[in-house]
Amino acid sequence: MNAPAIVARRAAAALALGLVSAGVVRAQGPIPTAPPALGKLNALTLPPTTRSTLPNGLRLMVVRKADLPLVDFLLVIRSGAESDPADRGGVATLTADLLDEGTTTRTALDIADQQAYLGVQLGTSAGFDQSTVVLHTPRAQLDSALALFADVVLRPSFAPADFDRLKKDRMTQLLQVKDRGTVIADRVFPAVVYGPEHPYGRPTNGTEASTTSLTRDDVARFYATYYRPNNATLIVVGDVEPAAIAARIAALLGGWSRAAVPGMRRVRPEAAAPSTIHLVDKPGAAQSSLRAGALGAPRSTPDYFPLQVMNTILGGPFTSRLNRTLREEKGYTYGAVSRFEFRRDVGPWLARSEIMTAKTDSALLIVMAELGRIREPVPADELDKARQYLVKQMPEQFETTRDIAARLVPVALYGLPTDYYNRYAERVEAVTAADVQRVARRYIDPRTLQVVIVGDRSKIEAGLAATRVAPIVRRDLEARPVP
Secondary structure, X not given: OOHHHHHHHHHHHHHHHHHHHHHHHHHOOOOOOOOOOOOOOOOOOOOOEEEEEOOOOOEEEEEEOOOOOEEEEEEEEXXXXXXXXXXXXXXXXXXXXHHOOEEOOOEHHHHHHHHHHHOOEEEEEEOOOOEEEXXXXXXXXXXXXXXXXXXXXXXXXXXXXXXXXXXXXXXXXXXXXXXXXXXXXXXXXXXXXXXXXXXHHOOOOOOHHHHHHOOHHHHHHHHXXXXXXXXXXXXXXXXXXXXXXXXXXXXXXXXXXXXXXOOOOXXXXXXXXXXXXXXXXXXOOOEEEXXXXXXXXXXXXXXXXXXXXXXXXXXXXXXXXXXXXXXXXXXXXXXXXXXXOOEOOOOEEEEEEEEEHHHHXXXXXXXXXXXXXXXXXXXXXXXXXXXXXXXXXXXXXXXXXXXXXXXXXXXXXXXOOOOOOOOHHHHXXXXXXXXXHHHHHHHOOHHHOEEEEEEOHHHHHHHHHHHOOOOEEEEOOOOOEOO
């Protein structure tokens, strides 16, 4: 049979299948016009976590999940970009990137080859509050995989050639993102909210200037200062016996030497400024990148659950107020969200969207209106849907060993109680409409809202000024004021 005939036959088969499927749907009755009633909230029950501490101060959290022969290890170092020296931004992330680029006993190629041979996955990263090393391995390769993991953690070489290569790659990345409005907005927003002296006001990957100044000694110093067992927690999830795996870890990591670790540098964010529109010109931009927000709360806040429910209503899922209005009703954007970034210190909250240029001013007015409306009493049905959403999406975040390990990171990092997830549904369900209104009025204050818009100034500035939302300050790509 020739090719056109094959294509025709397949198309006919697909059409027939579609007609049959349509017939089945019709046979089942009319399509519902309303969503089904929400079911009862179900609590999540996780396997117990076995905790212990090695003599050198390394904390262990082990969860046995024996349904599949897999094990995940996740080492959490309780220091990240917030510990970068002010003039050495990006050193924490560069240190993490270099860990698996070579050790005193293995080259980067050796590490990659052994991962492929064993069928394991090894990765490193750093955020504001933490640095991490992760290992995903089949149970059968546990001993060899753990030896590789320990080598990367304990004996990174930071070879000059590897440092120079990754530093060059970092500079290339920083130059590339300067042309992306969404990245520019994400860099300028924290800078104007926190100010230049606060570590949360600087990008985790640093700037061109800070990266240029980084040396191999900076990386080695960061590692020697913060990568200490008494500043770390090792999370283990999978087909292991807690006592047996603790003994294996002690044999491999027990010689890791402890040392005094500097505490987090507490820098007070700049005082909340009056509401301002910070406009960054990007000539020819096809859309405007909008960020609007202010200081939020630390992860330790007792308002955590009310804030989660409130944000779910405002800009969490697809059906949230911001997305429904800006996308579904107005068609100004492909999506709009809001979030609170909970960290060890006070994290930010923000609403964000990418808006068609011609509707930038109209979209800003809608965002302002929704931020004002969330401060009003929330209808009971909307509150219930938000609580249901938060609880019902939780179980899917614990399906795999990797999922569970990732979810235990905030428990290790922020000292959450051991029953945190088992009581999650209970805590969410306890949030009332009064709680939502209280936290909305406390944290979302239009008088101190900082709005960052990156777009074609020649096309959007006049419209933004006409909104009278706030005075406009022009800024460059590094958040510096410009005429």
